[in-house]
Amino acid sequence: MNNLKTPTMFDVNALVLDAPDEVRRITNVIRRQVGGQLRRKGAVVGLSGGIDSSTAAALCVEALGPRRVLGVLMPERDSADDTLELSRLVADRLGIATVLEDISGILDAAGCYGRRDEAIRSVFPEFGSGCRFKIVLPDVLDGSPYRISSIVIETSNGQTVRERLPLEAYQTIVAATNFKQRTRKMLEYYHADRLNYAVVGTPNRLEYDQGFFVKNGDGSADFKPIAHLYKTQVYQLAEHLGVPREILDRPPTTDTYSLPQSQEEFYFSLPYDKLDACLYAKDRGVEPEAVAAAIGLTAQQVEWVYRDIDAKRRVARYLHAAPLLVACSTPAHECEERPMTAEGSYPTCGYPTGSTLASGCEELPTTAEGGYPTCGCPTGGWSIYGYPTYGWSINGY
Numbered sequence: 001m002n003n004l005k006t007p008t009m010f011d012v013n014a015l016v017l018d019a020p021d022e023v024r025r026i027t028n029v030i031r032r033q034v035g036g037q038l039r040r041k042g043a044v045v046g047l048s049g050g051i052d053s054s055t056a057a058a059l060c061v062e063a064l065g066p067r068r069v070l071g072v073l074m075p076e077r078d079s080a081d082d083t084l085e086l087s088r089l090v091a092d093r094l095g096i097a098t099v100l101e102d103i104s105g106i107l108d109a110a111g112c113y114g115r116r117d118e119a120i121r122s123v124f125p126e127f128g129s130g131c132r133f134k135i136v137l138p139d140v141l142d143g144s145p146y147r148i149s150s151i152v153i154e155t156s157n158g159q160t161v162r163e164r165l166p167l168e169a170y171q172t173i174v175a176a177t178n179f180k181q182r183t184r185k186m187l188e189y190y191h192a193d194r195l196n197y198a199v200v201g202t203p204n205r206l207e208y209d210q211g212f213f214v215k216n217g218d219g220s221a222d223f224k225p226i227a228h229l230y231k232t233q234v235y236q237l238a239e240h241l242g243v244p245r246e247i248l249d250r251p252p253t254t255d256t257y258s259l260p261q262s263q264e265e266f267y268f269s270l271p272y273d274k275l276d277a278c279l280y281a282k283d284r285g286v287e288p289e290a291v292a293a294a295i296g297l298t299a300q301q302v303e304w305v306y307r308d309i310d311a312k313r314r315v316a317r318y319l320h321a322a323p324l325l326v327a328c329s330t331p332a333h334e335c336e337e338r339p340m341t342a343e344g345s346y347p348t349c350g351y352p353t354g355s356t357l358a359s360g361c362e363e364l365p366t367t368a369e370g371g372y373p374t375c376g377c378p379t380g381g382w383s384i385y386g387y388p389t390y391g392w393s394i395n396g397y
Contacts, residue, residue, distance in 0.1 A: 010281050010290040017233050019240035023062060026225050030063035033198075033223045040198040040222070042068030044191050046184050047098070048255060049086030051247055052226060055234050056202040057094055058241040059225050066095040072191055074184045076104045077113070078258045082250075089244050099191065103183045112179035119172035123151060123163050130156030132258035135165070135173065137269050154259055177256060181217030198222040204234045206275060210309065211316030219319060230280065231272040270305060278305045 034040050043060040047053050060069045071091045075084050084100075091098045107113060120127045127133070132154045149170050153161045165173070185199070192199045201221025203213055208227040213219035226234055231252070238248060252272060253260065270278075274295050281291045288302035297305075 010277075010286045010294045012277055012294050015230055015232050015276060015280060017229075017236050019236050022229075022233075023059065023237060023240060026059050027063035030060060030223070030225055034064065038198045038222055040192075040196055042070065042195060042197040043200050044070045044072060044188050044195070044197045045200040045202065046188050046218075047071040047073055047087040047091060049080075049083045049090070049247065050250070050255070051231075051234055051238055051243070051252065052202045052204055052207075054090040054243045054247050055238045055241065056200050056226055057090065057096065058238070058243055060200060061094045061096060062241070067097075068197075069094070069096045070191055070195065070197065071096050071098040072184075072188055073098055073100045074103050074187060076102065076107055076180060078256065080253065080255050080260065083255055086244075086247055086250065090247060093242065093244055101187050103180070103187070106183050107179055110179050110183070112176050116173050116176035119169045119176065120151065120153070122169050123165060124153055124161065126155065127153060128156075134257040134259040135170070136162075152259060178214045178217055180256060181214035185217050185220050192222075200225065201227065203227050205230050206272060206279065209279065209316065210312040211319045213319065215319045230276040232276045269308070275305070278302060279309060282306050282309055 030043075034043060042064055045053060045057045045060060047057060057069060057071060071087070071094075073084060073087045073091075088098065117127060120133060134152050135149050136152055137149055149165050150162050151165050151169075151173075153163070155161065188199050191197070199220075199222045201219070201224035203218070203224060204226050205228055207213055208224070226237075229237070235248065274297065277295045278291060288299040288306065291297070292299045292302045295302075
């Protein structure tokens with residue numbers, strides 16, 4: 001991979017991986033983490049039929065073998081028609097066992113659908129049986145500092161209505177919908193506990209960095225093997241690993257609301273390849289003009305994207321944060337708060353293949369048992385392989 005020499009240079013090919021080498025590196029880490037640090041016999045991964053869970057599952061199979069990987073299929077009443085089919089397709093390709101857990105009944109009993117629909121009716125009273133909906137954001141390239149979500153409703157007679165969401169309605173819809181991710185994670189841990197397996201987290205770097213996950217839902221896991229990879233790099237590994245073409249060609253989707261919805265219109269507001277480039281460049285001090293010339297945007301639009309990245313990172317700090325403690329349970333000299341950046345966030349340790357760690361980041365030495373030290377302070381999540389660290393360090397990391 002080419003390293004950037006000055007903040008005025010940018011090459012989109014900087015995100016191209018040596019896929020075989022990266023697979024070897026990740027699978028070595030998975031084996032060490034699962035068997036050594038976590039002391040588990042295998043891995044449980046929730047399969048959604050999407051590129052991230054499919055790639056994470058394929059990496060676990062490469063690392064642990066198909067007999068030590070379990071796929072959990074967890075559709076619900078709003079899932080896309082092809083979700084289950086694609087999940088089974090990748091499981092069959094990988095040769096792993098699966099269990100089917102339809103979570104609709106659990107969600108109904110918890111009030112997920114009822115609470116959500118009541119909030120929607122506060123905005124659109126006619127919402128009822130036969131209606132479908134999704135939540136969308138305005139385009140980040142419009143430059144507005146106030147990006148207010150709207151709800152798009154398809155009525156039973158096929159009419160499409162779009163309404164701006166008041167804050168209370170938006171928060172209630174999201175809170176109710178979060179039952180889905182938390183229920184799925186609960187079931188993943190059930191199967192992990194009964195098998196003495198570890199639970200796989202499947203966020204890519206965009207999702208992990210920008211907070212596109214539910215706290216104690218899909219954000220919860222024992223290890224996250226692709227959280228250091230940009231979305232474009234996940235696709236590179238997926239192709240190398242033989243993920244089915246049907247999944248490679250499927251647009252990234254939330255598969256959360258009843259109307260089809262892309263991740264772009266719900267959260268990122270920009271195609272993932274352009275956002276990858278902006279995130280990579282911003283972390284390396286590349287000027288907007290250089291990025292704009294490489295990805296077909298204006299310098300002003302790249303500045304707006306940079307601003308949105310910072311805003312989402314501020315939100316993500318809470319999502320990453322560990323529970324706060326009254327007192328630190330490890331010696332005080334081992335825990336220290338890291339300085340914030342000029343933008344008011346915490347440094348990110350970048351570790352793409354062939355590059356060096358970002359300033360202030362280093363890999364921790366292993367303990368005598370072959371693991372890494374932990375800290376009872378509220379670390380908010382530290383990492384070795386490129387995951388962002390939030391606020392606290394351990395022995396200077």
